[in-house]
Amino acid sequence: KAGVTQTPRYLIKTRGQQVTLSCSPISGHRSVSWYQQTPGQGLQFLFEYFSETQRNKGNFPGRFSGRQFSNSRSEMNVSTLELGDSALYLCASSFREATSTDTQYFGPGTRLTVL
Amino acid sequence: GENVEQHPSTLSVQEGDSAVIKCTYSDSASNYFPWYKQELGKRPQLIIDIRSNVGEKKDQRIAVTLNKTAKHFSLHITETQPEDSAVYFCAAKEGYSSASKIIFGSGTRLSIRP
Numbered sequence: 001k002a003g004v005t006q007t008p009r010y011l012i013k014t015r016g017q018q019v020t021l022s023c024s025p026i027s028g029h030r031s032v033s034w035y036q037q038t039p040g041q042g043l044q045f046l047f048e049y050f051s052e053t054q055r056n057k058g059n060f061p062g063r064f065s066g067r068q069f070s071n072s073r074s075e076m077n078v079s080t081l082e083l084g085d086s087a088l089y090l091c092a093s094s095f096r097e098a099t100s101t102d103t104q105y106f107g108p109g110t111r112l113t114v115l
Numbered sequence: 116g117e118n119v120e121q122h123p124s125t126l127s128v129q130e131g132d133s134a135v136i137k138c139t140y141s142d143s144a145s146n147y148f149p150w151y152k153q154e155l156g157k158r159p160q161l162i163i164d165i166r167s168n169v170g171e172k173k174d175q176r177i178a179v180t181l182n183k184t185a186k187h188f189s190l191h192i193t194e195t196q197p198e199d200s201a202v203y204f205c206a207a208k209e210g211y212s213s214a215s216k217i218i219f220g221s222g223t224r225l226s227i228r229p
Contacts, residue, residue: 033217042220045219090159101166103161104161106160107158
């Protein structure tokens with residue numbers, strides 16, 4: 001079974017631009033969670049989607065948004081990029097909602113650099 | 116909401132010795148505690164998890180203990196090997212809420228000295 005995939009793997013943007021990241025979960029998984037990883041901050045929860053509905057949201061500004069499609073693929077969008085948005089963005093999928101205790105499987109991440 | 120603190124932030128041990136990483140959590144209703152290992156340049160991978168109805172769980176050289184009263188849990192790695200070098204993250208799932216989420220600690224960079 002193929003693992004979680006994310007595209008693109010690397011992105012370079014400038015301040016003020018917007019960016020869209022994509023995550024394809026493991027086949028059959030309906031939950032996709034997004035995390036921001038920065039040095040020293042660990043993994044910060046952004047949001048979770050399950051069956052096309054946002055189930056939960058972390059403490060990030062409204063510039064961060066996402067959606068999930070009927071095939072469970074998810075996209076994350078960041079508008080009006082700031083230097084502090086530079087990070088590794090990871091998505092993770094699980095069969096049931098993240099509120100279950102199903103294992104979350106992570107993708108390789110998208111490395112976003114904002115200049 | 117849940118808050119997870121992880122210590123130490125860096126840990127260096129001699130190959131063959133044991134390593135212990137400790138985490139505390141704030142939400143007494145939390146009921147699921149996974150541990151992830153992230154090697155350099157790779158994705159985090161689950162290495163072991165424990166649920167709140169269990170006090171200890173072992174998987175070969177790795178063990179996790181949970182003390183619900185004190186609200187802390189620990190990862191123990193015995194007979195450490197070079198391939199154990201990585202960043203380890205603990206996490207806790209907020210309990211009893213339909214809006215619960217998994218909160219991660221800030222990570223421990225483990226280095227194994229030859």
